[in-house]
Amino acid sequence: MSRTTRLLELMQVLRRHRRPVSGNSLARELGVSLRTLYRDIASLRAIGAEIDGEPGMGYLLRPGLMLPPLMFTEEELEALALGLRWVGRRADDGLSLAAGDALAKLTAVLPGELRHRMQDSALWVGPGWERPQVVDLETLRRAIRRERKLHIDYRDQQGKRSSRLIWPFAIAFFESTRLVVGWCELRQAFRSFRTDRIEAASPLEERYPRARAVLEREWLDSLLPESVSVESYAGATSNRREECHMQHDIVFYTNPLSRAGIVHWMLEEIGQPYRMEVLEFGAPMKSPTYLAVNPMGKVPAIRHGDTVVTEAAAICAYLAETFPEAGLLPAAEARGDYYRWLFFAAGPVEMALSLKHAGFSLTAEHEMQFGCGSYEAVVETLAKAVAGRRYIAGDTFTAADVYVGSHIGWGMQFGTLERRPEFEAYWAGLRDRPANRRSEAYIAEAMQAQAAAGSAQPTS
Known part of the structure; x- marks a missing residue:
């Protein structure tokens, strides 16, 4: 990678972070040494980039620097096309129409070859879990944009109805549900409300007392x-x-x-x-x-x-x-495999891997007494269970995949479970799920912080 390309990439990485990010994290993301990163930050500052921070404190790019527009890469175009198509299929009518218009405008200004790649993308958005929704999301989005209080009639998970006055500041789009997040005057706390359970919504002309960005920061801090x-x-x-x-x-x-x-x-x-x-x-x-x-x-x-x-x-x-509504419980016909392998991993797999890791060698008599039997039998049974299958129970991702996949992924990573093609293939289909990557990122930060403090501790 040339130095110019590296500097532009550093600018892009800094733009993605809205809060200070450590030098170690930046260097790791760019694949450079910490010393090289410090030199690159000094170079960007020299040409006018407003980068706040210093070693040990983290860095934050302030708005203001204008760089020449960059041509999109193929992966960037695929990401844009997929994102806009997702909005077109999953959002309300207003955002869906806007996404279609934005995709058309973007396609119109691209050179011929890139335009063809944009139109001929192999990344599709499948059907989602559609739920009947009484209140148009445009009503909620308008209240958020104008920072207005919103009166809603809400039905909770137990079917109880209540009237709330909320200060909405965000809408979260999940694959199987949508949530509006706001301060609830009734509960005097931040709350999230499933939009399909909002039975009526009336925006008020009264602004809520704090800016939307302030409410969002307070809510994030509370989490x-x-x-x-x-x-x-x-x-x-x-x-x-x-x-x-x-x-x-x-x-x-x-x-x-x-x-x-x-x-x-x-x-x-x-x-x-x-x-x-x-x-x-x-x-x-x-x-x-x-x-x-x-x-x-x-x-x-x-x-x-x-x-x-x-x-x-x-x-x-x-x-x-x-x-x-999260869709992590399989259909009735797959429940047998679901419960079987979920608790097989919690029982025999957990015990067999722990005994082997601790250095215990079971005799034939012990294998009869212990519920896990032999390590070899457990590994062979688990390998056959995942062989040729994307998911452990039925055709959809379930909670059993979270549990079984975690044991397989961690076992191979830390050497308590032998690497076999069946395990590698199964884990490869799970490890890049966004939810797993978020939890892994948190663990990685904690491990890095604890290593720096020199206080590594055993697991529990």
């Missing part, structure tokens, strides 16, 4: 873990120190360096709000407060209202059944 220690997990914390008074539907007790990562992935898949309580190993996990949640003093665990669930497999099964 960050509050009990992460700055020393151990500096890369995963917010600068905010004051107590948050926001309420959340799901509380997730975790440590990034543990099998709680399975539940983290699952929570990202279901698309529901949750708050993380990050517990360090040792005394915090054995405190009376946490032992009241999980007497084993281990993570993961979740609290959902008055319901407490521990054990990663049980949590995955619970979340899939509690939030069926």
Whole structure:
């Protein structure tokens, strides 16, 4: 890569980050040394780029620098086309029409070969999970743009109806649902509302008292873990120190360096709000407060209202059944495989891999006594279960894939499970899911921060 290309790429990376990003993260993303990154940042500053920050503090690109327009690469064009087509299929009528117009305008100004590639894209958007919606999303979007209060009639998951006055500031589009996020005057807290459960919506002329961007920042801060220690997990914390008074539907007790990562992935898949309580190993996990949640003093665990669930497999099964709109519970005809392999991974696989990793060699008598049998039999059974299959149960991705896939991916990565073609192929179809990548990014930041602090600890 030439130096000019590298500088332009650095500008693009900085543009993608709205908050300060560490030099290590930038260098890793660009594939250069930290020393080279510092030189490149100095060069960009010399030609007028307003880059705030310094080594150890992170960097942020301020608006203002204008560079000559760049020709799109083939992958950039595919990303634009796919994104606009997704909006055309998944958004409301107004955004759908706008996406079609934008795609037409973009195609019209491209050179011939690129125009052909844009029109002949092999990336399609399949049908989504359509839900009847009483209120047009344009009504919600207009209230957000104008920063106006919104009166809604809402029906919750149990069918209870209520009238709310909210300050809407964002709409989240998930594959299976849409959520409007705002401050609820009734609950005096941030809340998210399924748009298909909003039965009526009336925008008011009254503006809400804080700017939309301010509300968004406050909401994002409220979702960050509050009990992460700055020393151990500096890369995963917010600068905010004051107590948050926001309420959340799901509380997730975790440590990034543990099998709680399975539940983290699952929570990202279901698309529901949750708050993380990050517990360090040792005394915090054995405190009376946490032992009241999980007497084993281990993570993961979740609290959902008055319901407490521990054990990663049980949590995955619970979340899939509690939030069926996420589509992580298979059709009835696939439930046998679903439960079978979900708990096969939680029982025999977990036990066999742990015993082997700890150096235990089972005798024939032990194999009869232990529920897992032999390590070889467990691996062979698991390999046959995933051989030639994209998903472990039926034709759709389910919570069982989160759990089984996590054990296969981590097992191969850390050497507790032998690499076999069946495992490689199955994991390759799961690892790039956006929800998994988000949970992995969080774990990577925590590991980097803890390595820098020199306080690596065992998993729990």
